[in-house]
Amino acid sequence: MEATVLMDSDAIRATLTRIAREIIGDNTDLSNLVLLGILRRGRPLADRLAGQIGALSGVTPPVGSLATTLYRDDVHAGVKHKGETHFDFNVDGRTVLLVDDVLAAGRTIRAAMDEVMDYGRPRRIQLACLVDRGGRELPIQADYLGWSVSAPPADWIAVHLTEIDGEDAVLQERRD
Amino acid sequence: MPDSDRRVWTKKDLVGMEDLSRDEIELILDTAPQFVEVSRRESGIKKVPLLQGRLVVNWFHEASTRTRTSFELAAKRLSADTLSMAASTSSSVKGETLHDTLHNIEAMNTDVIVLRHSAAGAPHILAKSHASHIINAGDGRHEHPTQALLDAFTIREHIRAQRNDPTANLEGVKVTIVGDIEHSRVARSNIFCLKKLGAEVTLCGPATLIPPHIGHMGVNVTYNLREAIREADIIYALRIQLERQHDGLFPSLREYIRLFRIDSDAMKHAKPTALVMHPGPINRDIELSTTVADGPRSIILEQVSNGVAIRMAVMHLLVNSGKRR
Incomplete structure (x- = not known):
């Protein structure tokens, strides 16, 4: 299997800093912002983004986890369990920033939006993703994007994060 | 911890603990916490759409408050449609009659039938010959x-x-x-x-x-x-x-x-x-x-709260992952 490195740890760090700046620029009231990381790798990304936002602005937004499992449209394929949804804040009237590692079909984000809406009525929902690999099946776009790559459908975009995988890297793995 | 849990449920019915393996029991227990979270939501909707458009029939031949309510609530929190059938007046139902009744219920295109019956083995017999997912909600002195x-x-x-x-x-x-x-x-x-x-x-x-x-x-x-x-x-x-x-x-x-x-x-x-x-x-x-x-x-009251989450987990696994005949 052949793999290309799309981002190394420096690139990931620089990208998250840039996204954090963009988020600060867009949100005049940062105290109204909450981050929800989509399990599993969206959660450490959300934690890092919140840390960066805090370091740059002085306001660290609260972070929670979103499983999306119970809202997927492909539950019939089997049970995939990545952990439980958990957050301690109310989403009513807040700006909810969804954070995920890879944006592809857009179906996970659709499920995430439905799940958030069942918890309340956010003022708006935004999306930050580290990589957009294309192949969208729903009209969904990221508001904050790290890297865009047009990958053939068979390829696998593997995001490795220190908190889960022991290293930071984004790889494009060619599969025939 | 695996990247994501890909254990898959394969049984059509839940008839008794005697038939389940340790892995199957643990899969049910591991599926339940997300449903505990759903019931505990402080704001918003205490519901998930996993059984939307499915029909769950609670068919209780014996008196029951807690178990029937718990199954009904579990089905509703999964967004299923539910029907409750009143306890039958006859306590000893012959095999044929039970099959006939079930065929009639199934003619309404049921997905899940939750059965409580005074005859041990009734859910087992029905599970073998009917297409719906059968959940044993207590059969005689046999299992619950x-x-x-x-x-x-x-x-x-x-x-x-x-x-x-x-x-x-x-x-x-x-x-x-x-x-x-x-x-x-x-x-x-x-x-x-x-x-x-x-x-x-x-x-x-x-x-x-x-x-x-x-x-x-x-x-x-x-x-x-x-x-x-x-x-x-x-x-x-x-x-x-x-x-x-x-x-x-x-x-x-x-x-x-x-x-x-x-x-x-x-x-x-x-x-x-x-x-x-x-x-x-x-x-x-x-x-x-x-x-x-x-x-x-x-x-004791935690048992009752957890009962709803466990029954949500069982219905979700049977319907969305289990085989149908």
Whole structure:
């Protein structure tokens, strides 16, 4: 299997800093912002983004986890369990920033939006993703994007994060 | 921890704990916490769309409040449509009639049928010959699998909290079941389930209410309550079915209370961390004193809350992952 490195740890760090700046620029009231990381790798990304936002602005937004499992449209394929949804804040009237590692079909984000809406009525929902690999099946776009790559459908975009995988890297793995 | 859990449920029905493997039991227990979270939502909608457009029929041939309500709520929280069929007046339904009734229910395109029946084996027979997913909600003296699952889940949550270990299981946990074992489907399902999960099970009660060869199930038996609860992590009181008194199986309620009631005196002989459970409904001050039932060591109401989450997990696994005929 052949793999290309799309981002190394420096690139990931620089990208998250840039996204954090963009988020600060867009949100005049940062105290109204909450981050929800989509399990599993969206959660450490959300934690890092919140840390960066805090370091740059002085306001660290609260972070929670979103499983999306119970809202997927492909539950019939089997049970995939990545952990439980958990957050301690109310989403009513807040700006909810969804954070995920890879944006592809857009179906996970659709499920995430439905799940958030069942918890309340956010003022708006935004999306930050580290990589957009294309192949969208729903009209969904990221508001904050790290890297865009047009990958053939068979390829696998593997995001490795220190908190889960022991290293930071984004790889494009060619599969025939 | 694997990247994502890809264990897949393959059974069409949930008939009894005897048929389940340890892996299958653990898959159900591991599927439940996300449903606990759904019921605990403070704002918004306490519902998920996993069974949207599916029909769940609660078909109860015996009286039941808790179990029927719990199944109904579980189905509703999964967004299913639900129908409840009133208890049949006839207590002994012949095989053919039961099949016919089920064929008629199925003609309404049911997905799940939750069956409580006084005849042991009724869910088993129906499961083999009908397309709907059958869940046994108690059959005669045979089994009550969702009760055993919610009990195991409740025990596991407490063991995990006590040991501060989110992966702890029931291996080596000592569970003592006290009361009328002979007539209890709750006891049978719990013994199967707890043994498969590696727990040590001790049974205690009047000799007339403990089946003579029950030791074959790998359990300890004692007729002395103090001895039974001394080492127990969990003390599980069963409901005394008062109508059994007329069968002459124990001399008097007073004697049962004196020898086997779980009360504050009995609890003095238990470990300080021991917890008390009961499947409900309680005969207050008969098998369990009010001070203990409502006391700090009772986790009886948690059993009830967890029951909804476990039944959501079972229905979700059967419908969205299990095979249909």
